[in-house]
Amino acid sequence: MIELVVSQALNGVQLGVLLFLMAAGLTLVLGIMNVVNLAHGSLYMLGAYFAAALTAWTGSFLLALPLAVAATVVVGLVLEVATLRPLYKRDHLDQVLLTFGLILFFNEAVRMVWGATALFVPVPEIFDSEIELFDGEIVYPTYRLAIIGVGLGVAGFLVWLITATRVGMLIRAGAANRDMVAALGVDIVRLNTLVFGLGAGMAGLAGVMAAPILAVESGMGDGVLILTFVVIVVGGIGSVRGAFVAALLIGVVDTMGRSLLPMLLRELLDRQLASAVGPAVASMLIYVLMAVVLTVRPQGLFPARTG
Amino acid sequence: MTMKRMLGAVAATAILALAVPAMAQGQLKIGFIATFSGPGGALGRDLADGFMLGVEHSGGRIGGLTTEVIREDDQLRPDVGLQVAQKLLQRDRVDIITGIVFSNVMLAVYQPVIESQTFLISGNAGPSGIAGQRCSPFFFSTAWQNDQPHEAMGAHLQRQGVRAAYIMAPNYQAGRDALTGFKRQFKGRIIDEVYTTVNQPDYSAEITTLRAARPPATYVFYPGGMGVNFVRQYAQAGLTRRIPLYSAFTVDATTVEAQGDAALGTFGTAFWTYDLATGTNELFVRAFLAKHNRMPSTYAAQSYDSARLLHNALTVSNLGNKDSVRDALRKADFPSVRGPFRFNNNHFPIQNFYLYETVRDAQGRLVQSNRGVVLENHRDAYASQCAMRW
Numbered sequence: 158m159i160e161l162v163v164s165q166a167l168n169g170v171q172l173g174v175l176l177f178l179m180a181a182g183l184t185l186v187l188g189i190m191n192v193v194n195l196a197h198g199s200l201y202m203l204g205a206y207f208a209a210a211l212t213a214w215t216g217s218f219l220l221a222l223p224l225a226v227a228a229t230v231v232v233g234l235v236l237e238v239a240t241l242r243p244l245y246k247r248d249h250l251d252q253v254l255l256t257f258g259l260i261l262f263f264n265e266a267v268r269m270v271w272g273a274t275a276l277f278v279p280v281p282e283i284f285d286s287e288i289e290l291f292d293g294e295i296v297y298p299t300y301r302l303a304i305i306g307v308g309l310g311v312a313g314f315l316v317w318l319i320t321a322t323r324v325g326m327l328i329r330a331g332a333a334n335r336d337m338v339a340a341l342g343v344d345i346v347r348l349n350t351l352v353f354g355l356g357a358g359m360a361g362l363a364g365v366m367a368a369p370i371l372a373v374e375s376g377m378g379d380g381v382l383i384l385t386f387v388v389i390v391v392g393g394i395g396s397v398r399g400a401f402v403a404a405l406l407i408g409v410v411d412t413m414g415r416s417l418l419p420m421l422l423r424e425l426l427d428r429q430l431a432s433a434v435g436p437a438v439a440s441m442l443i444y445v446l447m448a449v450v451l452t453v454r455p456q457g458l459f460p461a462r463t464g
Numbered sequence: 465m466t467m468k469r470m471l472g473a474v475a476a477t478a479i480l481a482l483a484v485p486a487m488a489q490g491q492l493k494i495g496f497i498a499t500f501s502g503p504g505g506a507l508g509r510d511l512a513d514g515f516m517l518g519v520e521h522s523g524g525r526i527g528g529l530t531t532e533v534i535r536e537d538d539q540l541r542p543d544v545g546l547q548v549a550q551k552l553l554q555r556d557r558v559d560i561i562t563g564i565v566f567s568n569v570m571l572a573v574y575q576p577v578i579e580s581q582t583f584l585i586s587g588n589a590g591p592s593g594i595a596g597q598r599c600s601p602f603f604f605s606t607a608w609q610n611d612q613p614h615e616a617m618g619a620h621l622q623r624q625g626v627r628a629a630y631i632m633a634p635n636y637q638a639g640r641d642a643l644t645g646f647k648r649q650f651k652g653r654i655i656d657e658v659y660t661t662v663n664q665p666d667y668s669a670e671i672t673t674l675r676a677a678r679p680p681a682t683y684v685f686y687p688g689g690m691g692v693n694f695v696r697q698y699a700q701a702g703l704t705r706r707i708p709l710y711s712a713f714t715v716d717a718t719t720v721e722a723q724g725d726a727a728l729g730t731f732g733t734a735f736w737t738y739d740l741a742t743g744t745n746e747l748f749v750r751a752f753l754a755k756h757n758r759m760p761s762t763y764a765a766q767s768y769d770s771a772r773l774l775h776n777a778l779t780v781s782n783l784g785n786k787d788s789v790r791d792a793l794r795k796a797d798f799p800s801v802r803g804p805f806r807f808n809n810n811h812f813p814i815q816n817f818y819l820y821e822t823v824r825d826a827q828g829r830l831v832q833s834n835r836g837v838v839l840e841n842h843r844d845a846y847a848s849q850c851a852m853r854w
Binding site for chain 2: 160161164165168169171172264265268272273274275276277279280285287296298300301367369370371372373374375376377380381412413415416419420432433435436437440
């Protein structure tokens with residue numbers, strides 16, 4: 158039982174780390190630029206598609222990784238300059254309309270370019286194995302450990318960037334009070350572009366890292382986007398620290414809920430009923446968590462905005 | 465355009481529309497509804513490509529009639545399916561409607577199509593109601609009833625003497641039907657029956673639980689992208705070697721490229737495999753490969769048969785006389801890619817189901833290789849509930 162819980166905790170952390178890569182970018186874009194970017198999931202999808210195409214082209218996933226992230230950043234920057242910038246002054250609904258349109262656009266675009274069937278991305282050879290822990294009681298895919306490693310690395314990088322650099326200072330200031338930062342003479346347009354590029358890069362990285370374990374297909378970003386919004390709402394909009402804690406929380410709660418809740422229900426309820434109710438309740442769990450957080454702390458766990 | 469001219473144009477169009485039935489002799493209009501966009505889009509594409517190849521092999525003229533195929537995308541949404549079906553019936557006045565990948569879309573279009581006395585040839589979807597109490601003289605299927613491939617796998621494991629199995633499917637109607645079909649034939653112990661959220665991308669939690677249960681066999685139904693995710697993650701957890709993976713609609717020609725080596729050594733059941741030596745099939749596979757540069761899937765095979773069935777039936781019947789068309793369809797006197805083919809009283813095929821293993825062929829392609837008949841001349845479980853007799 159202990160082994161099962163430890164394995165599931167690892168699964169949860171791995172999911173959480175991927176969610177963090179997504180959420181960190183989205184929360185900054187929403188917190189600093191005040192833009193609702195539904196197309197964030199499309200950048201994740203593009204990262205995965207670029208990884209697939211570049212892995213096939215270069216023959217190496219590890220070589221494709223930086224190239225795919227860079228390509229996603231370029232797409233993100235083009236998007237920001239060409240489509241989002243004119244809408245900064247408009248209200249959120251206009252931005253929702255635009256970025257929702259972008260989701261549809263990208264979902265069809267990848268199908269036109271790469272076809273309707275899912276693409277294959279191999280697990281890089283050095284990670285293509287399983288690691289045995291506790292004398293073989295826990296067997297865990299090495300690649301998933303690598304995802305955890307990369308995610309924690311990026312988190313560390315962000316902490317450094319935000320707490321120890323001048324850019325980070327501006328980002329923090331922008332999240333706390335955007336107008337004041339602009340009034341102090343900071344080029345907010347450039348800061349916006351930078352933040353958007355950073356967010357796009359992390360979403361792209363999440364997509365690249367997910368490509369070897371998930372089907373690379375049109376629409377793969379849509380489901381992740383919803384989870385990401387849950388994370389940033391729970392964590393507090395604009396807060397990278399909040400995104401980190403909330404992503405791990407959501408990842409672990411979702412995974413634990415999916416694996417342990419049906420077991421628990423089976424002890425309490427009739428087997429037939431438990432198998433019907435279990436998956437439904439498990440998939441609701443994170444939304445219940447979000448509702449509870451919103452009731453107790455409407456600003457999220459770590460609110461960034463002060464006024 | 466002035467108002468007057470616009471009215472003139474509208475009037476002209478209306479007259480043309482009225483004139484269509486009179487000119488319809490020698491012409492055949494087929495409405496082809498399938499899911500072409502979204503994650504299910506690959507299935508609609510294969511269904512359409514198979515059908516169009518069937519039309520081509522009929523000399524471009526189904527039953528010797530000038531054939532026009534009008535494609536409509538249902539977007540995997542029942543309401544859109546209904547809308548395009550009504551458009552095909554009322555505006556295009558099609559003689560036949562075919563295609564239809566998903567059962568929920570089928571259930572939405574079924575009633576209006578058969579009520580208009582238009583023949584509906586399912587190229588894929590076969591929900592239980594339509595096979596049973598709601599069967600219709602205007603509905604035919606060249607695919608299978610939804611439960612059948614799962615029954616075949618249940619029968620195979622039963623015959624192999626597998627004592628217990630761990631079974632999984634997405635939490636929706638087709639997923640529940642799949643596991644019900646499996647359990648209808650498999651009498652061993654069900655260690656656990658797990659339903660996951662539809663379109664869930666990651667199965668690590670479920671796979672970890674499965675590993676801890678140490679089952680002798682795993683059976684899953686994960687169509688499309690879900691199958692790619694599940695099969696790859698199952699292999700990445702190192703389980704494919706330890707716990708054999710059996711499935712239906714999970715490893716096929718539309719998913720195997722993305723699954724890669726993870727699909728090797730897994731088993732599935734279907735009514736058809738690419739290497740069936742029926743003569744027609746070799747011709748079909750070769751032509752499909754040459755035209756599309758990819759292996760045909762079961763979807764393409766089913767739909768190819770839809771076109772060939774129509775061709776032979778309309779050659780010997782009169783499109784204007786629905787009873788003669790129905791009689792001709794019921795005879796199913798056409799060379800099916802699957803070999804023996806005849807209709808049950810509910811207009812679903814009575815056919816063999818085969819076991820297949822995913823292997824690499826001599827050219828290094830991942831293919832589903834036939835491992836023999838599991839169920840011979842299999843009839844679906846609902847035909848007895850259909851009152852239609854002929």
